[in-house]
Amino acid sequence: xxxQKNHHHEHHYKEKDRHLxxxxxxxxxxxxxxxxxxxxxxxxxxCLGEWSLMGGFLKKEESLDDAATRVLYRLTGLKNVYLEQLxxxxxxxxxxGARVLSTAYFALIDIEKYQEQLSDRxxxxxxxxxxxxxxxxxxxxxxxxxxxxxxxxxxxxxxGFELLPEKxxxxxxxxxxxxxxxxxxxxxxxxxxxxxxxxxxxxxxKDKSNSKKGAFLYKFNEKxxxxxxxxGYSFEI
Amino acid sequence: xxxQKNHHHEHHYKEKDRHLxxxxxxxxxxxxxxxxxxxxxxxxxxCLGEWSLMGGFLKKEESLDDAATRVLYRLTGLKNVYLEQLxxxxxxxxxxGARVLSTAYFALIDIEKYQEQLSDRxxxxxxxxxxxxxxxxxxxxxxxxxxxxxxxxxxxxxxGFELLPEKxxxxxxxxxxxxxxxxxxxxxxxxxxxxxxxxxxxxxxKDKSNSKKGAFLYKFNEKxxxxxxxxGYSFEI
DNA sequence: CCAAAAGTGTTCAGCTTACACCCATGA
DNA sequence: TCATGGGTGTAAGCTGAACACTTTTGG
Numbered sequence: 148x149x150x151q152k153n154h155h156h157e158h159h160y161k162e163k164d165r166h167l168x169x170x171x172x173x174x175x176x177x178x179x180x181x182x183x184x185x186x187x188x189x190x191x192x193x194c195l196g197e198w199s200l201m202g203g204f205l206k207k208e209e210s211l212d213d214a215a216t217r218v219l220y221r222l223t224g225l226k227n228v229y230l231e232q233l234x235x236x237x238x239x240x241x242x243x244g245a246r247v248l249s250t251a252y253f254a255l256i257d258i259e260k261y262q263e264q265l266s267d268r269x270x271x272x273x274x275x276x277x278x279x280x281x282x283x284x285x286x287x288x289x290x291x292x293x294x295x296x297x298x299x300x301x302x303x304x305x306x307g308f309e310l311l312p313e314k315x316x317x318x319x320x321x322x323x324x325x326x327x328x329x330x331x332x333x334x335x336x337x338x339x340x341x342x343x344x345x346x347x348x349x350x351x352x353k354d355k356s357n358s359k360k361g362a363f364l365y366k367f368n369e370k371x372x373x374x375x376x377x378x379g380y381s382f383e384i
Numbered sequence: 385x386x387x388q389k390n391h392h393h394e395h396h397y398k399e400k401d402r403h404l405x406x407x408x409x410x411x412x413x414x415x416x417x418x419x420x421x422x423x424x425x426x427x428x429x430x431c432l433g434e435w436s437l438m439g440g441f442l443k444k445e446e447s448l449d450d451a452a453t454r455v456l457y458r459l460t461g462l463k464n465v466y467l468e469q470l471x472x473x474x475x476x477x478x479x480x481g482a483r484v485l486s487t488a489y490f491a492l493i494d495i496e497k498y499q500e501q502l503s504d505r506x507x508x509x510x511x512x513x514x515x516x517x518x519x520x521x522x523x524x525x526x527x528x529x530x531x532x533x534x535x536x537x538x539x540x541x542x543x544g545f546e547l548l549p550e551k552x553x554x555x556x557x558x559x560x561x562x563x564x565x566x567x568x569x570x571x572x573x574x575x576x577x578x579x580x581x582x583x584x585x586x587x588x589x590k591d592k593s594n595s596k597k598g599a600f601l602y603k604f605n606e607k608x609x610x611x612x613x614x615x616g617y618s619f620e621i
Numbered sequence: 622c623c624a625a626a627a628g629t630g631t632t633c634a635g636c637t638t639a640c641a642c643c644c645a646t647g648a
Numbered sequence: 649t650c651a652t653g654g655g656t657g658t659a660a661g662c663t664g665a666a667c668a669c670t671t672t673t674g675g
Contacts, residue, residue, distance in 0.1 A: 159428060160482040163441040165402035168485060191396060204400040207483065211474025235472040235487050237448025245397040246444065248405060250472050318627070335629070336665070358626035360672040555654070572656070573638070595653040596646040 169242075169249040170214045171202035171286065173233070173293035174223065176258035177310040179319060181275050182326040183258065184290060185222070186282070188270035193244040194283040200290075201269065202249065215252040222269055224262040229255040229309040231300075233293055241285045249285075253293040255309035276326075294327075301327055303383045305346065308367040316354050316362035317341070324384065340384055346372040406479075406486040407451045408439035408523065410470070410530035411460065413495035414547040416556060418512050419563040420495065421527060422459070423519070425507035430481040431520040437527075438506065439486065452489040459506055461499040466492040466546040468537075470530055478522050486522075490530040492546035513563075531564075538564055540620045542583065545604040553591050553599035554578070561621065577621055583609040 174185040186198045203218040205211060215230055233251040241249070258273070266272065274280070276294065281287065301307045307323055308315070321337045341347065348368045353361030375382070411422040423435045440455040442448060452467055470488040478486070495510070503509065511517070513531065518524065538544045544560055545552070558574045578584065585605045590598030612619070 160404060160484070163404055164444040166405050166442060166444075167397060167400055168403050168405065205403060205474070205485075207401040207403075208476065210476050211472060211485065214474075232471065234469065235448060237442070237451075237487070239445065239447050247397070248442075248448065250474070316627090333665070333667085334627085335667085338628080339630090340664090355674090358672085359674045360625085360627050362627060553654090570639070571654085572640085575655080576657095577637095590654095592646090596648080597644070597652080597654050598646080599654055 167245060167247040168205040168211075169202050169247050170205060170211060170218055171200040171249050171251050171289060172215060172219050172222075172230075173200060173251065173253040173290055174219065175253065175255050175276075175293075175297065175310060176261065176273060177323050177326065178258055178273070180322065180326070181277070182323075183273045184276055184279060185261075185271055186274055186279060187222070188272070189283070190270060193242075197283045198280045199283045200251075200286045201271070205250075211250055215250075215254075219252075219254050222265060222271060223256060224265050225256055225260060229306055231296075233289065233296060236285050236289070238285070243284075251289045251293070253296065255297075255306060257310065257312055259312055298328055301384075303381060305367065305372055305382055314350060314352070314354075314364040314366055316357075316364055318357070318362055319354075320365075337384075344372075344375060344380070344382055346375055346382075404482060404484040405442040405448075406439050406484050407442060407448060407455055408437040408486050408488050408526060409452060409456050409459075409467075410437060410488065410490040410527055411456065412490065412492050412513075412530075412534060412547060413498065413510060414560050414563065415495055415510070417559060417563070418514070419560075420510040421513055421516060422498075422508055423511050423516060424459070425509070426520070427507060430479075434520045435517045436520040437488075437523045438508070442487075448487055452487075452491075456489075456491050459502060459508060460493060461502050462493055462497060466543055468533070470526065470533060473522050473526070475522070480521075488526045488530070490533065492534075492543060494547065494549055496549055535565055538621075540618060542604065542609055542619055551587060551589070551591075551601040551603055553594075553601055555594070555599055556591075557602075574621075581609075581612060581617070581619055583612055583619075 176183045176185060185201065187201050189195055189197055189199055201218055201222045203214065203221070205214045209217070211232070212230070216226070219228065219230060220226055230252055233253050235248060235250045237248045239246060241247070282290065301324065307320065307327070310323060311319060317338050318334070320341065321332060321334060324337070325331055346368050347365040350364045350366060352364045354364050355361035413420045413422065422438065424438050426432050426434055426436055438455055438459045440451065440458070442451045446454070448469070449467070453463070456465065456467060457463055467489055470490050472485060472487045474485045476483060478484070519527065538561065544557065544564070547560060548556060554575050555571070557578065558569060558571060561574070562568055583605050584602040587601045587603060589601045591601050592598035
């Protein structure tokens with residue numbers, strides 16, 4: 148990869164327009180029943196007092212991914228969470244305050260790990276994905292797109308686990324899938340399918356928080372999943 | 385949507401870093417046998433003489449989509465082509481000359497409509513997707529991602545037709561799908577499937593360029609496809 | 622002892638896949 | 649007349665979907 152610079156080259160970049168670039172994150176969580184998104188009530192202009200996604204401006208010395216990670220950390224105190232670039236919104240007047248491009252990311256976090264105290268600083272609140280307030284700018288579109296992407300991803304990549312605690316039960320996992328895909332599933336078929344891939348390890352423990360009988364806890368086994376992929380099989384549910 | 389500006393608000397944007405933003409296009413074509421991409425040999429620094437995607441810088445007064453459309457038009461002389469945003473590449477050192485973000489788009493064009501004379505100005509050349517030179521920066525990654533996206537899109541949206549002339553034969557369509565998905569398909573099954581959706585209109589004409597017997601020409605019927613979608617059916621091949 | 626959630630198998634329909642021969646025609 | 653690509657139907661296997669009862673145990 149050539150790195151030489153010459154006069155012609157410098158000139159090439161110098162005369163071009165420069166732009167404000169933001170990142171905005173759709174943060175998904177799951178409260179054991181419903182799919183949720185984390186929104187903030189803006190305490191700054193424009194659109195002070197309205198609800199929006201968490202965002203921030205891209206800095207000179209950071210990559211887009213780093214900016215998204217930084218913004219997410221600032222709001223949730225979490226690192227090493229699932230974060231995926233979604234789409235870049237570049238319409239001229241999407242932000243009434245200035246011409247700003249925004250690259251949207253979506254994140255999947257274990258809602259239990261979320262540090263409540265951080266909510267206050269940003270007026271953050273979890274909202275049910277089925278019922279949340281109108282958002283500023285084009286943030287509604289971003290959420291729509293994120294949900295569709297999440298639906299697609301969870302169908303053929305085992306990333307749903309990112310929304311659950313490390314140990315979870317099959318009924319919890321099914322409830323998560325039902326919330327994401329907005330439809331009920333047959334519990335026999337669901338269990339049969341998910342266990343057939345053999346990448347979930349059943350533990351000895353049971354979770355009795357939802358029933359007297361208790362449900363076995365499982366853990367996602369990354370190694371087994373990778374072996375599955377290597378063998379050419381692909382997960383689909 | 386509030387549009388008021390105040391001091392606080394102006395301040396909010398003013399202190400932020402601004403960035404160079406480019407768009408780069410992966411332009412796909414199909415020559416009745418192989419899937420191709422249109423590349424240019426750079427006649428400017430950096431990386432003069434190396435092969436790259438066609439690109440350009442985003443201007444102050446245009447949307448990202450407009451920029452992609454403009455860049456595509458400049459190289460091909462074509463408008464109203466299928467163009468879809470792919471991904472935004474934002475690593476710090478992806479362009480050795482300066483910190484430049486790039487939003488990649490991919491385009492599907494009918495190679496017959498491509499105006500050859502435009503090639504010269506940009507040293508453009510069609511390359512077989514299976515065998516093209518190493519590209520500058522992260523452009524190889526862009527092509528990889530575009531091909532995967534194209535494979536996915538053509539599986540469940542009838543956009544493959546964008547790569548063919550208005551009238552095409554079933555064997556031509558099958559050859560296109562085989563090129564995109566890099567695998568041979570059974571001609572009976574392919575024909576059965578694609579015709580079962582009933583959104584292709586068979587014309588009276590035959591194309592005899594490939595055989596003595598000749599193959600019937602078909603046209604994609606957008607209206608019938610939309611009806612299919614409305615009925616809740618979805619195309620998949 | 623009973624309510625409430627966890628757990629378990631089988632059947633049927635529809636779809637995908639594999640597969641082989643005749644047709645039309647220009648040279 | 650023959651070589652070449654166009655066009656057609658059927659059977660087997662697999663997968664997804666539908667469906668009802670037993671188990672466990674805390675209250």
